Each structure stands twice: as structure tokens, then as C-alpha cells.
Amino acid sequence: MSSGYFRHSVKLALVLAAFALVGTSLLALTYDATKGIIAASEKRAKLALIAQILPPELYDNDIISDAVSLPPQAELGTSEATLTYRALKDGKPSGAVLEAVAPDGYAGKIKMLIAIRANGEISGVRVVSHKETPGLGDYIDIAKSNWIKIFDGTSLEKYPSNEWKVKKDGGRFDSVAGATITPRAMVKAVHKALIYFSANREKIFSLQAKEQAK
Amino acid sequence: MSTANYKEIVWNGLWKNNAGIVALLGLCPLLAVSTSVVNGVGLGIATIMVMTCSNAIVSLVRQWVPGEIRIPVYILIIAVLVTVIDLAMNAYVQALYLVLGIFVPLIVVNCNVLGRAEAFASKNPVFPAMVDGFMVGLGLTLILAVLGGMREILGKGTLLSGIDLAFGASAKAWVITVIPDYHGFLLAILPPGAFIGLGLLIAGKNWLDQRQRAKPQPLHVPEASAMTA
Numbered sequence: 071m072s073s074g075y076f077r078h079s080v081k082l083a084l085v086l087a088a089f090a091l092v093g094t095s096l097l098a099l100t101y102d103a104t105k106g107i108i109a110a111s112e113k114r115a116k117l118a119l120i121a122q123i124l125p126p127e128l129y130d131n132d133i134i135s136d137a138v139s140l141p142p143q144a145e146l147g148t149s150e151a152t153l154t155y156r157a158l159k160d161g162k163p164s165g166a167v168l169e170a171v172a173p174d175g176y177a178g179k180i181k182m183l184i185a186i187r188a189n190g191e192i193s194g195v196r197v198v199s200h201k202e203t204p205g206l207g208d209y210i211d212i213a214k215s216n217w218i219k220i221f222d223g224t225s226l227e228k229y230p231s232n233e234w235k236v237k238k239d240g241g242r243f244d245s246v247a248g249a250t251i252t253p254r255a256m257v258k259a260v261h262k263a264l265i266y267f268s269a270n271r272e273k274i275f276s277l278q279a280k281e282q283a284k
Numbered sequence: 285m286s287t288a289n290y291k292e293i294v295w296n297g298l299w300k301n302n303a304g305i306v307a308l309l310g311l312c313p314l315l316a317v318s319t320s321v322v323n324g325v326g327l328g329i330a331t332i333m334v335m336t337c338s339n340a341i342v343s344l345v346r347q348w349v350p351g352e353i354r355i356p357v358y359i360l361i362i363a364v365l366v367t368v369i370d371l372a373m374n375a376y377v378q379a380l381y382l383v384l385g386i387f388v389p390l391i392v393v394n395c396n397v398l399g400r401a402e403a404f405a406s407k408n409p410v411f412p413a414m415v416d417g418f419m420v421g422l423g424l425t426l427i428l429a430v431l432g433g434m435r436e437i438l439g440k441g442t443l444l445s446g447i448d449l450a451f452g453a454s455a456k457a458w459v460i461t462v463i464p465d466y467h468g469f470l471l472a473i474l475p476p477g478a479f480i481g482l483g484l485l486i487a488g489k490n491w492l493d494q495r496q497r498a499k500p501q502p503l504h505v506p507e508a509s510a511m512t513a
Contacts, residue, residue, distance in 0.1 A: 082353050089349075089357050093364040100368045104375035111378050206470065 120155060120167055122212075123185040123194025128164050129157035138277040145266035147171035147179075147259055154274055163275045164188050168267065169198075172259035176251040177201040180210065184221075184263050188271075191225040195260060207252035217253070220244060226264050234261035290415060297419025303396045304427030305486045310394035314428060315478035317387065319439070322446040324432030328425025330387040331394065332418055334369060338362050338397050339405040339417030346406050358401045366392045396420065427485065434481050439473035441466025 113134050120133060137153045146152065152169040165187045172180040180200040185193040195218050202208045209215040220243055235241025236253050245253040267274070303309050310331075318324045341361055349357050370388045373381040391397060400420050405413040436443055441463035447456075471477050 082350055085348065085350060086353050086356060089345075089360055093360050097364055097367055100371050104371045107375040108371070111374070203470070203474075206468075 119183065119196060119198075120185070123183060123196055124157060124165055124167060125193065128187070128193070129159055131156075131158040133157055133167070138274065140274075143266060145262050147173045147262070156275060162188075163271075165193060166267065166274055168263055170259055170263045172255040174251075174255045174258070175200060175202055176207050176249075176255075177203065180252070180255060180259070182256070182259070184260060186264065186267050189225070190227065190264065190268055191223060192221050192260070192264065194219075195221045195256075197256075202252050203249070206246075207249045209246055209249070210252055210256055217244070217246075218256075221260055224260075226268060231261070234258070289412065293412060293416050294419050297416065297421075298423045298426065299489075301420075302427060302489070303399075303420050303424040304431075305482070305489050307396070307399065308486075309399050310396040310424070311482075313387070313390040313394060314424070314431075315475060315482065317390070318428050318431040318435060318478055318481075319473050320436040320446055321429055321432040321444055324428030325425060326384050327387040327390065328421065328428045330384045331391055331396065331424055332421030334362070334366055334388070334391045335397055335400060335417035335421040336414050337369070337417075338365050339400055339413040340410055341365065342401040342405040343408060343410045343413035349406070354402070354406060355398075358398055358406075362397050362401065363392055396424065431478070431481050431485060434484075435472045435477050437462050438469050439471075439477065440468055 116134060124133075133155045136158065137155045139151050140146070140148070140154050141151055142148050143152075146168060148169065148171050154169070155167040156163065157165040157167070165185060167183055167185045170182055170184050172182065178201050180202070181198045183196050183198055185195070187193050196212055197210050197218065200208070200210065202210065209217045212218055224242075229242050232240075233242045234257055236243045236245040236250055236257060238245060238250050239254065241257065243253060243257050297303075301307055304314055313327055317327045338361060342358055345357075345361075366388060370385070373388065374385065400417055404416045408416070433443060436445065441461060443460040443462055445459050447458050472481070
């Protein structure tokens with residue numbers, strides 16, 4: 071009798087294993103077949119995002135591949151290694167796209183891409199991910215409003231550091247009434263990123279590019 | 285399969301055993317995503333796709349799956365299927381993926397899919413199983429669209445906002461401003477709005493059913509209204 075149970079259990083285990091094997095092979099095959107296409111389209115999406123904030127005529131290098139990995143930087147608010155894309159025109163540095171994090175948004179971290187021209191002027195900023203209140207603090211998202219374009223063309227030279235605040239706090243930057251925590255965090259983070267860039271420009275452009283940046 | 289059975293499948297999926305307001309399965313993505321019509325229908329379409337396919341596969345292999353291990357096998361099938369659909373959409377229909385992509389992984393944890401695999405597909409031939417998956421998905425889509433519409437009108441004063449993500453920038457003109465110069469009602473957009481809205485929908489459905497029952501009518505009420513529904 072017990073051998074009957076045993077045989078039955080073995081049969082069940084085998085059937086389950088067979089399903090797992092077929093399922094896993096299907097997954098592996100699909101993954102393999104789609105890997106290249108997905109990587110290519112992700113690269114295209116990233117390029118499209120970078121093209122929004124860094125004019126394509128500013129660079130002639132393969133900006134996605136010419137990325138360096140930066141260790142976590144307190145000035146950028148990053149807690150893990152991030153990629154910095156370097157724009158070169160005729161072999162000379164013309165700008166960089168930094169990943170930065172504003173750690174003190176209303177609802178956690180706000181991740182953004184900041185494009186800075188070689189002269190220290192901001193070419194554009196975009197929020198990559200955030201959890202700010204829908205309909206209230208989410209105007210930092212380009213899909214919701216053009217607010218984020220107020221950073222375009224700003225630089226450390228243009229505004230002294232005590233003006234890098236929202237207007238409510240006596241600074242230069244507009245904010246929406248009732249939702250100032252979010253832009254306050256953004257302005258602070260962009261300001262810090264500019265300071266970081268001006269202090270580390272040489273280092274960023276002299277680092278060896280990673281062979282296969284993802 | 286006689287046509288009467290299909291009628292029952294359709295009626296069960298769309299109204300009598302509606303996944304969103306009767307079976308109350310898969311509420312997590314339902315409540316999280318139904319902030320607007322476009323989001324709601326997006327999740328709905330993704331669910332229809334996955335449920336039609338998963339019901340078909342479960343029905344195809346049903347004779348080889350012993351009862352004791354059917355649940356792990358169904359979970360395996362659904363997880364593999366969702367991941368394959370996710371990867372394939374990302375690779376071959378990128379435009380669609382950008383819209384529906386975030387919804388597809390949500391469906392792995394949707395117990396509707398497992399529920400229909402267990403309750404229907406494992407006991408029925410392939411074609412009725414597919415119809416069942418499609419209809420249950422469609423029923424859920426309708427609820428998602430209505431709930432999304434309610435929350436969007438109350439919360440933002442618009443309808444179809446975000447449609448440009450699905451149909452390109454020109455579709456921005458399709459957004460209907462229901463209440464002009466509206467400052468928004470945050471509660472409707474936040475999770476409590478989803479619970480309150482869903483509660484109202486369930487109450488509304490029960491009220492309609494009760495009214496129907498109170499009326500003295502011939503026995504074939506469900507079929508009759510299925511024709512008109």
C-alpha cells in the first residue's frame with residue numbers, strides 16, 4: 071500500500087517537474103528572443119528622453135555608450151551607483167547628463183535627469199520617477215505641466231546661491247500654492263547637482279567610459 | 285456546447301458573477317489603477333488578453349494535470365504566460381507596451397485569473413474556456429472603466445485624460461473637460477476614493493438586482509436581460 075502512495079507521489083513530482091521544465095524553457099526562449107530588441111528600444115527611449123533636455127546638435131558621440139558610472143554621491147542625493155552620460159562635440163566635452171535624486175520630496179525620493187552644458191548652464195531637467203501626490207505635487211512631471219522648464223538656462227553664475235529657493239522662501243523659483251514641499255526639494259537638488267558638476271567637471275570627463283553601459 | 289451555455293457564460297462574466305463587484309477578486313490592481321478611464325481600460329484590456337490565453341492553456345492541459353498539484357501548475361502557467369506576454373509586447377509592440385506595460389505584471393498577482401482557471405477552464409473544453417476568460421475580463425474592464433470614470437470626473441473634472449499616451453499627441457483633443465476650471469477633489473484620486481467608489485458600485489448592482497427580483501416576472505429573467513445588456 072505504501073509503495074502505491076510512493077509511486078503516486080513520484081508521479082505527481084514528475085508531472086510538476088515536467089510543467090516547470092516546459093515553462094522555464096519557454097521563458098528562457100522568449101527572453102533570449104526578445105533581449106536584443108528590448109535593449110535596443112530601451113536605448114531609443116533613453117535617447118529620446120536625453121534629446122528632450124540636451125539638444126542633439128550639442129553632441130556627436132554615442133551618448134548612451136559614453137557613460138561613466140559614478141559611485142553614490144551625497145551631493146547628487148544618490149545612494150547607489152548612477153550613470154552619467156557625457157556629451158562630446160568634435161571630441162571636446164560639451165555637456166553631461168547626471169542622474170540625481172531629491173531625497174526630501176513630499177512622498178519620498180524624486181529621481182531626475184539633469185543636463186548641464188559644459189559652461190555650467192542647465193540645458194534641461196526631467197523627472198524620471200516620483201510619488202508626489204497626484205493632481206497636487208505632480209506638476210513637476212513634464213506630462214502634467216511645463217513647470218520643470220523653469221530650470222532651463224539657469225546656472226550658478228546667474229543666480230547666487232541664496233536665490234536657489236522657491237519664491238515663497240525668498241528665492242527665484244515659482245511654485246504652486248499648497249504644494250511647495252515638492253518644488254523646494256527639486257530646487258535644492260538641482261542646485262546641489264550644479265555645485266557638484268562645477269567641482270567635478272574634470273573628473274567626470276576624464277573617467278574611462280564603460281564598455282557596455284546599460 | 286449549446287448556445288444556452290454561452291449565454292450563461294456571458295451573463296456570468298458581465299453581470300451575475302462579475303469579477304469586480306460580485307466575486308471581488310483581484311481588488312489590489314483594480315483599486316490602485318482605476319484613477320482614470322484610460323488607466324482602467326488599460327488594465328482591463330491586459331486582463332482580457334491574459335485571461336483568454338490562460339484559460340485556453342489550462343483547458344488544453346487539463347487532462348494531464350492531477351488534482352493534487354493543479355494549483356501550483358496553474359500558477360506556473362499563468363506566471364509564465366504573463367511574463368512571455370510582457371516580454372513579447374515590450375519587444376514587438378513597443379507603443380502598446382508603453383501604455384499597458386505597467387499593468388501586465390500586476391496581473392500575475394490577480395487571483396481572478398487563477399480563479400477562472402480553477403473554476404471554469406479546468407473543467408471545460410478550450411473554446412468555452414476562452415469565451416469565459418474573455419467575458420470575465422470584459423466584465424472587469426467595464427467596472428474598471430466606470431470606476432475610473434467616476435474617480436476621474438470627481439477628482440480631476442475630466443474624462444479620458446492620458447488618452448494621448450495611447451493614441452499619440454493628437455489625441456489630446458479627445459480629453460473631455462466635464463467640469464471646467466475644476467480644482468480637483470483629491471479624495472477621489474487617492475485610495476479611499478477607490479474603496480468608496482467600488483462600494484457604491486456594489487451597492488448599485490445589488491439595488492438593481494433586488495428591484496429586478498421584486499418585480500413579478502417570468503423565470504427567464506437573466507437570459508432576457510442578457511440579450512438587452
